[in-house]
Every structure is written in C-alpha cells, then in structure tokens.
Amino acid sequence: MSDTVLYLIVPCYNEEKVLPITVPLFMQKIEELAEKGIISGKSRILFVNDGSKDKTWDLICGFAAKNARVIGISQSRNRGHQNALYAGLMEAKDHCDITVTMDCDGQDDLNAIDRMIEAYENGAEIVYGVRNSRKTDGFLKRFTAQGFYRMMNGLGAEIVYNHADFRLVSARVLQEFSAYREVNLFLRGMFPLVGFKSTCIYYERKKRLAGKTHYSPKKMLALALDGITSLSIKPLRFITVLGILISVISFFLIVWAVVVHFLGMTERGWASVTALICFFSGIQLLSVGVVGEYIGKIYLESKARPKYIISERTDSEKES
Ligand code: UDP
Ligand code: MG
Numbered sequence: 119m120s121d122t123v124l125y126l127i128v129p130c131y132n133e134e135k136v137l138p139i140t141v142p143l144f145m146q147k148i149e150e151l152a153e154k155g156i157i158s159g160k161s162r163i164l165f166v167n168d169g170s171k172d173k174t175w176d177l178i179c180g181f182a183a184k185n186a187r188v189i190g191i192s193q194s195r196n197r198g199h200q201n202a203l204y205a206g207l208m209e210a211k212d213h214c215d216i217t218v219t220m221d222c223d224g225q226d227d228l229n230a231i232d233r234m235i236e237a238y239e240n241g242a243e244i245v246y247g248v249r250n251s252r253k254t255d256g257f258l259k260r261f262t263a264q265g266f267y268r269m270m271n272g273l274g275a276e277i278v279y280n281h282a283d284f285r286l287v288s289a290r291v292l293q294e295f296s297a298y299r300e301v302n303l304f305l306r307g308m309f310p311l312v313g314f315k316s317t318c319i320y321y322e323r324k325k326r327l328a329g330k331t332h333y334s335p336k337k338m339l340a341l342a343l344d345g346i347t348s349l350s351i352k353p354l355r356f357i358t359v360l361g362i363l364i365s366v367i368s369f370f371l372i373v374w375a376v377v378v379h380f381l382g383m384t385e386r387g388w389a390s391v392t393a394l395i396c397f398f399s400g401i402q403l404l405s406v407g408v409v410g411e412y413i414g415k416i417y418l419e420s421k422a423r424p425k426y427i428i429s430e431r432t433d434s435e436k437e438s
Contacts (some may be wrong), residue, residue: 122235124151124161125210128222130178130203131168135329137177140224141188147228150189158237161214163188166206167221169196175430182432185366199332200303200341203283204428211292218286220247224327225254226284233319234286243291243314245285249323266342275349276310278318287311300420301425307313347411354412357405363399366391 126144130137151157163342165182167175167190178190191209193202203219210217216238220226226247234245267279269342282396283306287295295312310316333341346353378384 119155119158121158122156122216123204123214123239123267124148124157124235125211125214125217126163126231127166127203127206127217127219128163129166129168129199129206129219130170130174130222130334131196131199131202132170132172132174133222133329133397133411134173134177136223136327137174137181138221139327141177143224143228145185147231151231151235156232161187164206164210165190166202166209167192168198168202169193173307179432188432190432191428192430194427197254197426199283200305201426203305204303204386207287208296208430211289211296214289216286216288217292218284220284223329225324227324229323230284230319230321231286237317237319238286239313240286242286242317243288244312244316245286245311246278246316246318247283247286247342248278248281248318248320250320251322254282254323254325264337266345267322270307270345270349273346273350273352275345275347277307277345277349278310281306281318284321288314290314299422300348301423302348302415303425304341304348307345307349311337327388347415351406351412357408360401360405364398415425 126148128144130231134286141163148157148161148163165178165188167178169192175192178188178192181390182188182190191205193205197205201322207217218231218234220228224316230247234247237245252263255263263353264280267277270277271279284307286427287309291309291312291314295309322324378387
C-alpha cells in the first residue's frame with residue numbers, strides 16, 4: 119500500500135455541461151488508484167470553481183456532499199485558468215505529497231496519471247504531460263500553437279514542447295514554488311525554473327466531451343504575450359540591437375544625403391524620404407509598444423495584488 123497522497127486539481131469555469139460527464143470518471147480513477155494501492159486513501163479531487171456564472175459551483179457542492187473524496191473551493195470571481203490552477207496548487211500543497219492538474223473537460227487522459235505517478239516513484243518531482251499529436255486541433259490552432267512553442271524556446275524560455283497544464287508536481291516543489299512572488303502567472307514556463315528532477319510522459323489529447331472552449335484567439339494571444347514577457351527580456355534586447363543597426367544605416371544615409379546635396383541632385387528623393395519616415399516611425403511605435411508591455415508588467419507586479427481569493431469551500435473540515 120502506498121501512502122502517497124494525491125490531489126487532483128481541476129479548474130472549472132462555466133462547465134455545467136461537462137461536469138456531470140467527467141466527474142464520475144475522475145472519481146472512478148481515484149478509487150481505482152487507491153484500490154490498487156498506488157495512492158493513499160486520503161487522496162482527493164480538488165475542484166476550483168473560477169467564479170462561474172452557471173451551476174458549476176452547485177454541481178461541485180453536490181458531488182462533494184455525496185463523495186468524501188471530492189472537495190471544492192470557489193474563487194471570489196473569475197480570475198482565469200492560470201490563477202485558478204495556482205489557487206488549487208497552493209491550497210493543496212500542505213495536504214498532499216503530489217498534485218496533478220488537469221482540465222475538467224476530459225481532454226487530458228486520466229490513464230496517463232498512472233504513468234505520471236510511476237515516474238514520480240522513480241524520482242521525478244515534476245512530470246510534464248506532453249500531447250503526442252495535434253490531431254484534435256484545427257489547422258489554425260495547430261499552426262499558431264507550434265509556432266508559439268518554437269518562438270518561446272528561441273527567446274530563451276525553457277518550455278516543454280507541446281506541454282500545457284497537465285502536469286504532476288510534488289508538494290516539495292510547490293513549497294519552493296510558493297516563494298515565486300510574481301503575479302503574472304504562466305505556470306508551464308515557471309515550473310522549469312524551479313528545477314528539480316523532471317521528466318515527460320506522452321498522451322493522446324482528446325476532444326472536449328461537452329461545452330465549449332474558453333480560449334478564444336484573443337485570449338490565446340494574451341496568454342502567449344504574457345508567457346513571452348514573463349519569461350524573457352529578449353524582445354527588449356532585440357530593440358536595442360535594432361536601434362544600433364538602424365543608427366549605423368542612418369549614418370551612411372546621412373553621408374549619402376550630404377554627398378547628393380553637394381552634387382546638386384537634391385530635388386529628387388521625395389518617395390525615398392516618405393518611405394523612410396513611414397518605415398522608421400513604424401519601427402519606433404512598435405518598439406515603444408514592446409517597452410510598454412514590460413512597463414505594464416512592472417506596474418502590475420509592483421501592486422502585488424493577491425493571486426487568488428477563496429470565497430467558499432465545500433467543507434472546511436475535510437481540508438485539514
Ligand atoms: N478555465 C478556468 N478559468 C477560465 C477559463 C478556463 O478555470 O477563465 C478552466 C476550464 O474550465 C477548463 C480549463 O481551464 O477546465 C481549460 O479551459 P478550456 O478547456 O476552455 O481550454 P482549452 O482546453 O480549449 O485550451
Ligand atoms: Mg479544454
């Protein structure tokens with residue numbers, strides 16, 4: 119019998135359609151693992167309601183009332199997927215040995231958890247779930263997502279290719295992780311920074327069982343920008359290099375302009391001047407924008423607002 123306590127952390131936002139389908143699957147999995155002696159009987163499924171506007175929280179309370187293995191916490195308002203995961207992880211870290219975070223829509227493969235725990239038993243403190251194909255994604259999502267992972271690595275952020283938020287993390291890592299004070303969360307990029315022994319397991323990502331995705335193209339772009347600006351300052355350095363390059367080019371352009379002037383050919387060149395002005399003002403605006411992104415981040419970090427606020431719990435006794 120293993121005494122490893124597992125907390126399965128499942129963020130939910132407006133998921134009343136999918137929870138009745140997936141929660142029984144989650145419960146069955148936990149029972150099975152406990153029966154086989156792979157995890158302790160004290161293991162729990164921790165649902166994090168991320169300020170849902172539908173019946174999600176009522177459903178979670180209902181499941182918790184019926185099954186002692188289910189507990190739920192509710193955020194005071196919607197804060198987004200990353201903050202919901204963070205809330206779950208921080209709430210769980212003092213009650214368990216390992217956590218596994220997964221979507222509530224059935225996309226992450228429950229059967230991969232066995233292999234994650236096995237990897238943990240073999241010494242890994244973080245086990246990244248990596249999807250082995252993007253067959254269930256549309257062309258645009260596949261193209262942009264893969265481009266994003268490549269770009270992130272190009273910018274020097276260590277993120278695991280094709281890994282999202284299906285991940286086993288030990289309580290030991292979470293204790294260290296809780297010292298990371300930043301409020302802009304991009305968890306998949308932050309865990310590699312914490313270090314410790316880690317490994318990957320591969321799984322097939324399925325289609326959502328019901329309901330709709332919450333990640334619109336706009337939200338995905340926001341997550342990507344957050345990821346880049348929280349993990350890398352290379353865009354700033356790129357601007358500096360670009361500035362130097364343009365200054366060098368400008369120097370030669372000035373020499374050229376003076377020479378042309380003395381040769382008496384100055385009435386030519388309206389088109390080239392206009393083109394240059396447009397080009398350089400575009401680059402300048404873009405550069406100011408990039409710098410602004412980082413200033414925005416500093417602004418938010420300096421406020422250091424709480425990363426999550428719990429307003430309700432299914433049962434505070436069960437937590438302790
Ligand atoms: N989610 C959340 N808060 C949000 C948006 C999403 O807690 O503001 C949860 C959602 O309920 C799901 C997970 O995060 O369990 C992933 O969201 P979704 O399935 O919509 O994203 P996708 O899998 O399509 O990328
Ligand atoms: Mg999903």
